[in-house]
Amino acid sequence: MSYNLLKGKKGIIFGALDEKSIAWKVAMRAKEEGAEFVLTNAPIAMRMGEINKLAEACNAQIIPADATSVEDLENLFTKAQEILGGKIDFVLHSIGSSPNIRKGKSYGDLNYDWFQKTLDISALSFHKVMHVAEKQDAMNEWGSIVALSYIAAQRVFPDYTDMSHAKAVLESIARNYGYRLGRAKKIRVNTISQSPTKTTAGTGVGGFDAFFDYADKMSPLGNAPAEACADYCISLFSDLTRYVTMQNLMHDGGFSSMGISEDIVELISK
Numbered sequence: 001m002s003y004n005l006l007k008g009k010k011g012i013i014f015g016a017l018d019e020k021s022i023a024w025k026v027a028m029r030a031k032e033e034g035a036e037f038v039l040t041n042a043p044i045a046m047r048m049g050e051i052n053k054l055a056e057a058c059n060a061q062i063i064p065a066d067a068t069s070v071e072d073l074e075n076l077f078t079k080a081q082e083i084l085g086g087k088i089d090f091v092l093h094s095i096g097s098s099p100n101i102r103k104g105k106s107y108g109d110l111n112y113d114w115f116q117k118t119l120d121i122s123a124l125s126f127h128k129v130m131h132v133a134e135k136q137d138a139m140n141e142w143g144s145i146v147a148l149s150y151i152a153a154q155r156v157f158p159d160y161t162d163m164s165h166a167k168a169v170l171e172s173i174a175r176n177y178g179y180r181l182g183r184a185k186k187i188r189v190n191t192i193s194q195s196p197t198k199t200t201a202g203t204g205v206g207g208f209d210a211f212f213d214y215a216d217k218m219s220p221l222g223n224a225p226a227e228a229c230a231d232y233c234i235s236l237f238s239d240l241t242r243y244v245t246m247q248n249l250m251h252d253g254g255f256s257s258m259g260i261s262e263d264i265v266e267l268i269s270k
């Protein structure tokens, strides 16, 4: 159902790789709510071509950008404002990748060059996005910037290895830039800490099925699906959440407040 929550708003959506991507669902919902936006992803991710289908469905243009490259981001923000005919109201950073996880390196055996790559792609890119937006004065007052995080920033999930550090940095960047952009232009910056979700990035983590099921059984509402995460993003882009900033917002069906659930007790007692 559409409430026209984003009517007249202009955005940039990073990270739609395929139909399962959280960013894909956000784009579809943003379109439904009346937003105009550009889609962006790393040039290498474009090769799959899936994003073209989304662009067509949303009547959106695609501007390739490697989010670790300030030069690419400058081009992105310049072109996005040209295409959309004005400043930007919302940005979704839905980007994550760890070469160490992809290549099955355990926490005690991390490759440090790859570790730095993980941090650059999954956390520093968020800083770079806001740095470029600020330098270009590309955002409207009361704009909203959201990045996606995971509870491994606060708790230990052994197979999440270096991504847990990237998420901790990401959340810290949201607070620090949230302060800066809030003072400068009333722009809010938040992270959403999402339940395990069956996407390319998600299922790449070792033991994903086990911790997906575990989180589902721990959470009174069950795991939050990607579609519900998209709804939450839309609410944060809308004018209904103008005083929410510098927060890491749990979107996890209650998981983060649980100690143990009856379902887990039952499983262990078997």
Ligand SMILES: NC(=O)c1ccc[n+]([C@@H]2O[C@H](COP(=O)([O-])OP(=O)(O)OC[C@H]3O[C@@H](n4cnc5c(N)ncnc54)[C@H](O)[C@@H]3O)[C@@H](O)[C@H]2O)c1
Pocket: 014, 015, 016, 017, 018, 020, 021, 022, 023, 041, 042, 045, 065, 066, 067, 068, 093, 094, 095, 096, 097, 121, 148, 149, 150, 193, 194, 195, 196, 197, 198, 199, 200, 201, 202, 203
């Ligand atoms: N899937 C989960 O279980 C889960 C849970 C919590 C948080 N998240 C977070 O949600 C976000 C989106 O992931 P997803 O689950 O939709 O998976 P996804 O694989 O669909 O999306 C990840 C995206 O990051 C993009 N990307 C990678 N390197 C990039 C670069 N250098 N420049 C620009 N883009 C780049 C990929 O092309 C891809 O589109 C990530 O931040 C992820 O950590 C996912």
